[in-house]
Amino acid sequence: MESGRELKITLIGAGTIGLSFAAFHLSHLTSESQLTIYDTRPNLETYVQEALSKFDTSTLSNSSRDFSKIRALKSLQEAVQDADIIQESGPENLNFKSELWAEVERHAPRDALLWSSTSGIPASQQSANMKDKSRLIVVHPYNPPHIMPLLELVPSPETSADVIERTKEFWEARGRVPIHLKKEVTGFVANRLAFALLREAIHLVDTGVVSVAELDKIVESSMGPRWAVAGPFKSYHAGGGEAGLKGFFKNIGGTVQDCWTDAGEVNVGDGWEQKIFTEAKEAYGVVDTNHRDGATTKVLGVVQNSGS
Template identity: 70%
Template sequence: MEHDPNLRITLVGAGTIGLSFAAFHLSHLNSPSQLTIYDTRPDLKSYVLESLPKFFNDHSNPISFADINVATSLRDAVSTAHIIQESGPENLQIKQALWKEVEKHAPRDALLWSSTSGIPASQQSQDMQDKTRLLVVHPYNPPHVMPLLELVPAPTTSQNVIERTQEFWRARGRVPIHLKKEITGFVANRLAFALLRESIHLVQAGVVSVEELDTIVESSMGPRWAVAGPFKSYHAGGGPGGLEGFFKNIGQTVQECWADAGQVNVGDGWEEEVFKQTSDAYGLVDTKERDRITKRVLNAIGEEKEKRI
């Protein structure tokens, strides 16, 4: 499927995530004409032509963005697609209505993916005739850079859909992880939000500033976790005793930190100070610089992993 000249992909939703996925797919298709974008905005064609090129830093292989199909109706957008990937608003009613309509017009064997951040497939598919077809494919932002895709099926999603989706992304060098259960926020966001909650607690308590906390993460666990996740890291930290040895050594400190973890809630009143500090420190973040550096980090890690083979 990697460079199948007959593969047709339709993206529903042309927001930041939708365009980021468009950038990724364009890098793996023979022709931009194999990609269709559908969105309800009236200026879609001009918007795509203006906004999509901004996701490309490498101009050595120019893409003819004008050859991308821009559909004005959902029926036309999905009727011949092999893959239909939705990145629309985080609204359950909108998604339920969308998939009910997509199912009417899409080929019966087309893969149906939602890149929602938190609405499970079991809820999205409620109005579908065949609930086995829908699968959440949750990216880590920005998806044209980050390797992770969380595949989160409903209990009714077919194993065939999961396996075909895994095959698609693996063939393109991505990391599709099949989550065995639906859970709010999925896995990557739950981990990230747990760190964010403790970060807010530490700033609110006056232990560090917003900028200092970011510097701590960027100078310690950030690069470490790019190489090894929490279990592998602390397993290594335990020396010959592994993770068990780590907990025998400083398990009490770990428990004291868990017991003392911050319990901040959205709306508790911390927002004004934390938002101000963040805005003062960073202003408008240069996402192009972020993406460029992230790609270099991922490339370096990939090169090192290749040496093991």
């Protein structure tokens, strides 16, 4: 699937994620291509255009503000019947998704790619009612997907190699970072990693070592910028000098293990919630995500220009 030829992309669901994908696809459509949005909201066309108009302009190319390319439809059959790609960003509900894919399968072209943006419901469950389960793959973005380069490709054991490969090619051709996960692991990779750090963060605030705002400042002024440039393995491999990661663990493996042994394994409902929710609200109020997104776009720009 080359990015040059005519391409028909249908988005199912015009929530936050669906709209952000719409902005992304608009930036990468050729003149003959078509973007369709299927949703059951009233006044769908107006809603979509107004919502996209609120995005921070520094995060969008000019073409992603050409809303005339968007077709808003309320008939699922009509929306998918000639699509090359059908990308679902609907409610996180297994019944919804498994019924949707059975219906999509009845109307969509046989070789259309079927993508789910789910953050937690594996393709193997979503495809339960499908006749051909080889067609579905999870394409999990990091929010918001019109800015963040990562897509986690999570096939079920029945997803075909061809579907995985064509999906990967689509995103690579558009300068994105699609990573193929070899197992349908709970929460996928990015969230598991982030939540592991969040768990320790909650413990450290809950036990009074630092405040919510102080913890954020620590991350923003240390591992955030570092990991924007070199991920954790690469960073610690560098930290070990010529002996690499092995040298790193030889030098400070004892401290690493001490931290792991001492880690605070909080759980949802343990009672830390009130203190931490309140501190976050007092520190941040309602966050201006447009400012955050503009700054993130700049960070990604300088990293990409620095090469790897």
